[in-house]
Amino acid sequence: xxxxxxxxxxxxxxxxxxxxxxxxxxxxxxxxxxxxxxxxxxxxxxxxxxxxxxxxxxxxxxxxxxxxxxxxxxxx
Amino acid sequence: xxxxxxxxxxxxxxxxxxxxxxxxxxxxxxxxxxxxxxxxxxxxxxxxxxxxxxxxxxxxxxxxxxxxxxxxxxxxxxxxxxxxxxxxxxxxxxxxxxxxxxxxxxxxxxxxxxxxxxxxxxxxxxxxxxxxxxxxxxxxxxxxxxxxxxxxxxxxxxxxxxxxxxxxxxxxxxxxxxxxxxxxxxxxxxxxxxxxxxxxxxxxxxxxxxxxxxxxxxxxxxxxxxxxxxxxxxxxxxxxxxxxxxxxxxxxxxxxxxxxxxxxxxxxxxxxxxxxxxxxxxxxxxxxxxxxxxxxxxxxxxxxxxxxxxxxxxxxxxxxxxxxxxxxxxxxxxxxxxxxxxxxxxxxxxxxxxxxxxxxxxxxxxxxxxx
Numbered sequence: 001x002x003x004x005x006x007x008x009x010x011x012x013x014x015x016x017x018x019x020x021x022x023x024x025x026x027x028x029x030x031x032x033x034x035x036x037x038x039x040x041x042x043x044x045x046x047x048x049x050x051x052x053x054x055x056x057x058x059x060x061x062x063x064x065x066x067x068x069x070x071x072x073x074x075x076x
Numbered sequence: 077x078x079x080x081x082x083x084x085x086x087x088x089x090x091x092x093x094x095x096x097x098x099x100x101x102x103x104x105x106x107x108x109x110x111x112x113x114x115x116x117x118x119x120x121x122x123x124x125x126x127x128x129x130x131x132x133x134x135x136x137x138x139x140x141x142x143x144x145x146x147x148x149x150x151x152x153x154x155x156x157x158x159x160x161x162x163x164x165x166x167x168x169x170x171x172x173x174x175x176x177x178x179x180x181x182x183x184x185x186x187x188x189x190x191x192x193x194x195x196x197x198x199x200x201x202x203x204x205x206x207x208x209x210x211x212x213x214x215x216x217x218x219x220x221x222x223x224x225x226x227x228x229x230x231x232x233x234x235x236x237x238x239x240x241x242x243x244x245x246x247x248x249x250x251x252x253x254x255x256x257x258x259x260x261x262x263x264x265x266x267x268x269x270x271x272x273x274x275x276x277x278x279x280x281x282x283x284x285x286x287x288x289x290x291x292x293x294x295x296x297x298x299x300x301x302x303x304x305x306x307x308x309x310x311x312x313x314x315x316x317x318x319x320x321x322x323x324x325x326x327x328x329x330x331x332x333x334x335x336x337x338x339x340x341x342x343x344x345x346x347x348x349x350x351x352x353x354x355x356x357x358x359x360x361x362x363x364x365x366x367x368x369x370x371x372x373x374x375x376x377x378x379x380x381x382x383x384x385x386x387x388x389x390x391x392x393x394x395x396x397x398x399x400x401x402x403x404x405x406x407x408x409x410x411x412x413x414x415x416x417x418x419x420x421x422x423x424x425x426x427x428x429x430x431x432x433x434x435x436x437x438x439x440x441x442x443x444x445x446x447x
Contacts, residue, residue, distance in 0.1 A: 050265065054431065057424040061362045064369035075143075 012073035019066030026059035136390060138383035146303045146375050148218045150181040150202070154300035166220060168193070168202065172210035181214075218310065221302035225291050229284075262286050262426065270430035274437055278430070281321065285314060286426040293371055293418030297411065305421075306372035308364065315364035318429045322360075326436040333435075359432055363425060370421050374414040381407050 034052035038045045153163035165182035170193060183190040187197075189205060196203045204210055215223075236252050243249075248256050267275040267282055292305045304310050332338065334352045336345065385403045389396025 050269070050427075053420075053424065054427060057366060057428060058362075060370075061366045064365055064373075065362075067373065068365060068369055 008073060012070040015073075016067050016070040019063045019070070022066070023060055023063030026063070027056050030055050030059065136383075136386045138380070138387060141383060142376055142379045145379055146306055146372060148216045148302075148307060150214060150216055151185065152217045152220065152302070166215050166217065168212070168214040170202065170210050170212050170214065172204060173208045217302045218304050218307055221292070221295060221304045222310070225288065225295055225304070229287055229291060233287075259283060266423075266427045266430050270427065270434040271437065272434065278321070278325075278433055281317075282426050282430055285318075285429060286422050289314070289367065289425055290419060290422035293422065294415070296371065296375065297414055297418065303372070303375055305367060306375055308368050311364040311368040314367070314425070315360040318363060318432065319357075319360040321429075322356075322432050322436045325433060327439075329438060330436045359428075363428055367421050367425055370417055374410070374417055378407055378410050378414065381410065 030052055034048050037048050150168060151161075151163055151165045153161045155162055165180050165185060168177070168179055168181050168184070170177050170191075172192070174192075177191045177193065179190055184194050184202070187195065192205050193202050193210075194205065195201070202212055202214075232251070232255070236255055239249070239252055262283055263275070263279060266286075267279045271278055289305055292310075295301050296303045296305060334356065335349055337348060337352070340348060381403045385396055385400045388399040
C-alpha cells in the first residue's frame, strides 16, 4: 500500500511538472508572437497587449486544471 | 444608484459565501461520518502510512502546517508564541435539529462537546454526536475576512463617491487621487472595449469584482491573514454571479450563435453546438478555477519555501541557517510576484467577465440581411 501511495504521489509530482512545462510553452509562444507583432507595428501595442493577456489567461487556466488534478491526488 | 448596486452586489457576495461555506461543511460532514465507519475497519492499514508520513519529517509536518495556513478555520490564529496560540475564537452558528445554536468555538475547541456538537479529531470539522444533519453557517476565518474586506470597500468607495458628489468638476484630492486612475483604467480598458455602448450597466459589477478580488488577494498575503480568494467557495460564488449576469443579459443573437452559429455547414454544426453548450458552463468554471489555483498556489509556494528551512534545520542546524538565507530571499521575491499576481488575476477575472458579458449583449453584425 505504501509503495502504491508513493507511486501515486510521484505521479502527481510529475503531472504538475508537465503542466508547468505546458503552461510555459503556451505562454511563451503567446508572448513571443505578441512581442514580434508589437515590433512590427508599435502603434497597436495596447491592443496587442490586451489580447495577449486574455490569451495567456486561457492557456494558464488549462494548465491550472492539470495542477488541480495533481493537488487532488496529493490531498486525497 | 450605482452605489446601491455596489452595496447590493457586495452583500449578495457576503450572503452567498456564508451559504456556500455552510453547504460545503454539510457535505463534508456527511462524507466524514460515512468515512468514519470505513475508517474503523481500515484503521490498521491507515496507521502505518500516517506514522510513516510523520516520521519522514519528525515533529515538523509541513503539509499539516500548510493546510492549516491556507484553509478555513473556526478560530483566527495570528501566530504562535512557543506553544501558545495568539488569536481568537470565532462564533459557531449552527442550525440543527434543535434550532439555532450560537456559541464560541472555544467551547468545543479542546475536544469537549457543547449542545451535541464537537470537533472531530481527524478531519477537524464540527460533527454532531447523534449524526443528524445540520447546517453550519458559522462565522469562520474566511467569512470574517470577507466581511472586513466588504466593509473596507464600502467605506472607501462611499467616501470617494461623497467627495465626487460634493465637489463636482474639481481636481481630485487625497485618496481620490489614488483610486481615480484605477477606476478609469477599469472603465476605459476593460468595460468600454468589451461592452461597447452598454458599458454603464455593467460597470458597477466590474468595478466591484475587480476591487473585491484585488483587495482580498492583498489581505491574504499579510502574514496571519485569511486566504479568501484561494478558496473555491469564494471564487465559485464570484464566477456564479458572472454566470447569472451572462444568462440574464443575453439576447437572441447570443443564443443563435450558440445553437446555430450562422455561416457554418451542418456537419460542423453537429460538433460545434454541443461544444458551445458545454462552453456556457466551462467558461465561468474556468474563471473560478483560474483565480483559485493562482492565489492558492502562490500562498503554498511561499509557505513551502519557509517550511523548507525547518525541514532542513531538523537534519542539520548549519544547513538550516543556510536554507534560511536562501528561503528568505526567495520568499521576498515570491511575495513581490504574489503582489503582481494579485493585481493580474483581478484584472483577468474582470476582463474575462466583461468579455463574456459583452458576447452576451453583442448586437450582431447583420451581415446576412444585407445581401
